[in-house]
Amino acid sequence: MLRRPALALAFLVLAAPAFAVEGTDREYLAELVRRAAGTNLADERDWHLLLHYRKNLWGGYTSEADDPGFFLARSGKTDPQAELNATLAKFFSTDLVGRSQQPAQCAFVARYAWLKEKLSFDDRRLPPQPCERFQAWLEELNAQSVTMIFPSAFINNPASMFGHTLLRLDQKGQTEQTRILAYTINYAADVPLDVGIEYAFRGIFGGYKGFFSTIPYYLKVQEYGDIENRDIWEYRLNFTEGQIRRMLMHAWELGNAYFDYFFFKENCAYHLLSLLEVADPTLLLTDQFVFWTVPADTVRLVTRQAGLVGDIAYRPSRSTQIKRKRALSSVDEQEWIVRIAKDASLVQSEEFRSLPTERQAFVLDLVSDYLRYRSVTDEGNAPSYKERNRTVLTARSGLKVKTEAVSIAPFAQRPDLGHKTSRAGLGFGWRNDHLFEELSVRAGYHDLLDPEIGYTPDAQIELLALSVRHYQENDQFRVEQFTLANIVSLSPMDALFKSPSWKINAGMQSLRPEERGVGCRYCSTGVLNGGVGAALESRILGREVYFAFGELEADIGKGYEENYRMGGGGTVGLLADLTDRWKILLSTTYLRYPLGDRSDDFRVSFGQRYTLQRNLTVRFEFNHRDHDDQTLFSVQAFF
Numbered sequence: 001m002l003r004r005p006a007l008a009l010a011f012l013v014l015a016a017p018a019f020a021v022e023g024t025d026r027e028y029l030a031e032l033v034r035r036a037a038g039t040n041l042a043d044e045r046d047w048h049l050l051l052h053y054r055k056n057l058w059g060g061y062t063s064e065a066d067d068p069g070f071f072l073a074r075s076g077k078t079d080p081q082a083e084l085n086a087t088l089a090k091f092f093s094t095d096l097v098g099r100s101q102q103p104a105q106c107a108f109v110a111r112y113a114w115l116k117e118k119l120s121f122d123d124r125r126l127p128p129q130p131c132e133r134f135q136a137w138l139e140e141l142n143a144q145s146v147t148m149i150f151p152s153a154f155i156n157n158p159a160s161m162f163g164h165t166l167l168r169l170d171q172k173g174q175t176e177q178t179r180i181l182a183y184t185i186n187y188a189a190d191v192p193l194d195v196g197i198e199y200a201f202r203g204i205f206g207g208y209k210g211f212f213s214t215i216p217y218y219l220k221v222q223e224y225g226d227i228e229n230r231d232i233w234e235y236r237l238n239f240t241e242g243q244i245r246r247m248l249m250h251a252w253e254l255g256n257a258y259f260d261y262f263f264f265k266e267n268c269a270y271h272l273l274s275l276l277e278v279a280d281p282t283l284l285l286t287d288q289f290v291f292w293t294v295p296a297d298t299v300r301l302v303t304r305q306a307g308l309v310g311d312i313a314y315r316p317s318r319s320t321q322i323k324r325k326r327a328l329s330s331v332d333e334q335e336w337i338v339r340i341a342k343d344a345s346l347v348q349s350e351e352f353r354s355l356p357t358e359r360q361a362f363v364l365d366l367v368s369d370y371l372r373y374r375s376v377t378d379e380g381n382a383p384s385y386k387e388r389n390r391t392v393l394t395a396r397s398g399l400k401v402k403t404e405a406v407s408i409a410p411f412a413q414r415p416d417l418g419h420k421t422s423r424a425g426l427g428f429g430w431r432n433d434h435l436f437e438e439l440s441v442r443a444g445y446h447d448l449l450d451p452e453i454g455y456t457p458d459a460q461i462e463l464l465a466l467s468v469r470h471y472q473e474n475d476q477f478r479v480e481q482f483t484l485a486n487i488v489s490l491s492p493m494d495a496l497f498k499s500p501s502w503k504i505n506a507g508m509q510s511l512r513p514e515e516r517g518v519g520c521r522y523c524s525t526g527v528l529n530g531g532v533g534a535a536l537e538s539r540i541l542g543r544e545v546y547f548a549f550g551e552l553e554a555d556i557g558k559g560y561e562e563n564y565r566m567g568g569g570g571t572v573g574l575l576a577d578l579t580d581r582w583k584i585l586l587s588t589t590y591l592r593y594p595l596g597d598r599s600d601d602f603r604v605s606f607g608q609r610y611t612l613q614r615n616l617t618v619r620f621e622f623n624h625r626d627h628d629d630q631t632l633f634s635v636q637a638f639f
Helices: 005-018 023-038 045-051 080-090 109-119 132-141 198-204 217-227 241-256 268-279 295-304 318-327 331-342 344-348 357-377 379-397
Strands: 053-055 061-063 143-151 166-171 183-189 208-216 232-237 259-261 309-315 423-431 434-446 459-471 476-489 501-511 523-538 543-556 564-577 582-596 599-613 616-625 628-638
Touching (some): 080 109, 183 259, 331 357, 344 379, 357 379, 564 599
Antiparallel strands (some): 143 232, 208 259, 523 543
8 A cells, every 4th residue: 555645646747857857867766756656665763763753742753853854855854765765866966065065875875775675676767876985984983892981071162061971982803992082973052152141042042053973082081081070980781883873874964953952851961862873763762852862861762782792991080090009108308399299300300219229210100190180170370281191200200110000090980870850759757846747859969968879979959849748737739849959069179189169050949938027928949049169178087078169149039028138148058978878068158148138057068968879869868947846757769
């Protein structure tokens, strides 16, 4: 039974002159279109994957690709059958199409290969065209295997605060040492330099175009591991030679496409999953992400596919290497590291040269690593660091000692071992003398008390969190708290690393009615808070991070006599891992508000979490604010 035969034949009559399909070519095209319709090729998953079609809510399809040059039919973005017919017609032409300006057989090599396999093209009636550019590109890549790369989260860059994924194409004959020379397939938004605050708005609502690119891996390692200090995890995928070729053919034709980039949904991780599905159409990956796509979640999904992931490797960032190596040195050697990093001439001092030769070499190697790290992260003083490093390397070359290999362990475990990124909680507690039950839901991602395995230590990113309470006293339900974004970055300082800590919080919380003498029983209050501070680390109990912030806050709501207040103050606190499963967070805050409702606010907060299993925890939390005390017991499940 033919699929929409009248439409297909009408297309031929109208389209043939436009594509200059003449004579026997027109007859063969008509035959191919009839056969394709008869076997419903336009309905097959492979065709939908190649065109990135997604089902519409009310029926039909729309492609996620947004570049007009990716489609050969005017209605190709929403009509799989029309696009298939137009593609077949264009295969008879040498006209240049797409942004790559090549004949259709060469611009869309994956479509051509799939349709040729399905319809058994007669090369005498539809001659294959030479595609020298594609063949040269394929030979240059020389890919034997594919590895998914996950650079860990970098909270100081909004585009990378949830991590990133890309694919590395490992060449034949490469070793673990030479894989850095391989190429990668990367998807990213094309963002102008110095874009400013509009970046967030346009990134969230699809205001940028996203493009695929092929970039040498060593450039990405330099960007992530050396500049942004992000550890990298590598997951080798067990694809066959045929699957790799199919994926690369589609990657080539994506050079004719751009996609509207959405920071939370159609991002780097989402579109890379679509490439994996083209390689192996039995994988159902992108369908798992409806509202948002978090890179760590995609890594967890890929590792759950039976037999898909082979070896897993770890590539530490330069800062991780420095910190781990320094931990192997004595207190005296640590002092030498700091002193020589500041004054490289000390390498010639008799005191330093009295150290055993092996320890001199260890210190100089570490100092050189640190100076190279600083020359990249502090570009303003790069010449000074490079000059000091030359002095250190000269002294190091005079020591006839081989550099000792050191095994570097990650500070954060593999992302696929971590908890899922959404969370729901159910609990009960008391607000002063009033008993309540609470239901909470959080879209993402991780807070300071959540299990740390697989996540950046001492970092918090909470987005779209909601708490609803039922107070038994008056049988009342109310929204207790809503968080738009609550981000905290604690960066412990030491003699070598002095990054500041920072935080920002925007949302709504309820205000106890007695606090300001106003009439509302439970007043909803908008909150905007931000601060900058410092953190220190110790290992007295297990591992502790002490922190302090200077901060500003603005509150708005009917709970204040003038409907708002603005002020500032500070917070000090402690975050401590007591055991692998048990963690506590203690803080105290004092804020003074000289603008609006003139007042002050003293707060104490204590929370502890115990992990039952990877995606299930229990919590106890206590919060004091003036004369308002709240206690909450809850069970938190990640999903």
